[in-house]
Amino acid sequence: MLTFTALPAFNDNYIWLIQDTQRQLCAAVDPGDAQPVLDWLADHPQWQLTDILVTHYHHDHIGGVSTLKEATQAKVTGPARETIPSLDLPVDEGMHIDLLGHTVQVFAVPGHTLGHVAYFCNSSNNQPWLLSGDTLFAGGCGRMFEGHPEQMYASLSRLAALPDDTLVYCTHEYTLSNLLFAQAVEPSNQDIQQRLDTVRQLRAEQRITLPSYIALEKRTNPFLRCEDPIVIRAAEEKSQIKPTQNYEVFATLRSWKDTF
Numbered sequence: 001m002l003t004f005t006a007l008p009a010f011n012d013n014y015i016w017l018i019q020d021t022q023r024q025l026c027a028a029v030d031p032g033d034a035q036p037v038l039d040w041l042a043d044h045p046q047w048q049l050t051d052i053l054v055t056h057y058h059h060d061h062i063g064g065v066s067t068l069k070e071a072t073q074a075k076v077t078g079p080a081r082e083t084i085p086s087l088d089l090p091v092d093e094g095m096h097i098d099l100l101g102h103t104v105q106v107f108a109v110p111g112h113t114l115g116h117v118a119y120f121c122n123s124s125n126n127q128p129w130l131l132s133g134d135t136l137f138a139g140g141c142g143r144m145f146e147g148h149p150e151q152m153y154a155s156l157s158r159l160a161a162l163p164d165d166t167l168v169y170c171t172h173e174y175t176l177s178n179l180l181f182a183q184a185v186e187p188s189n190q191d192i193q194q195r196l197d198t199v200r201q202l203r204a205e206q207r208i209t210l211p212s213y214i215a216l217e218k219r220t221n222p223f224l225r226c227e228d229p230i231v232i233r234a235a236e237e238k239s240q241i242k243p244t245q246n247y248e249v250f251a252t253l254r255s256w257k258d259t260f
């Protein structure tokens, strides 16, 4: 049985600590800063960090990798197409890795960066889970720094096709601002309104809004709703161009959100 703990880092990052509570082994995901993980390990001296997983090369995801590797000798797994410090196991589309005794699938999800990978686990004794990095956020998606809309839309659609109960562990606390944008796109969507109320309350108490799950994202995340007539209409009004492809709807939403 694996459990997840969010270690806050910087302003709005989370470093997920995946824990095998039976064996007291753990893995850190995208440690942009080593200190929160080192502090946790110091507070839990029986525990051993065996793995570091990286989704993409941005500094707020890799800044702590080398320090942690040196301190713990944990194995570093990360995208083969990007430069990751202290990388032991380069991974790419279609690979399966072992993480704390569980089989994890690697998806290439280009768009935010070109080499970005996501990690998905659907082993029988756990609810399925996804480490989506900066690709799929709760209520939104990452900025498209390197890819093009067709590519990033394909990446997001693939994640949206995962089982409805898949838990989504992304790496930033952006949910509130994402949902404010979602509401601007679909003012009449009751699921968005309801989620916004919940998230506002959580943030007022300075609590985390994650993880999310795929079914909730499909109901409330505009970037996964580019086939919905209301979303298409909103994109058309914004761009004044009639979209002929879903990824064109996505492209309009993404650039709209960039300046929202």
Ligand SMILES: [Zn+2]
Pocket (backbone or CB within 6 Å): 056, 058, 112, 134
């Ligand atoms: Zn990033």
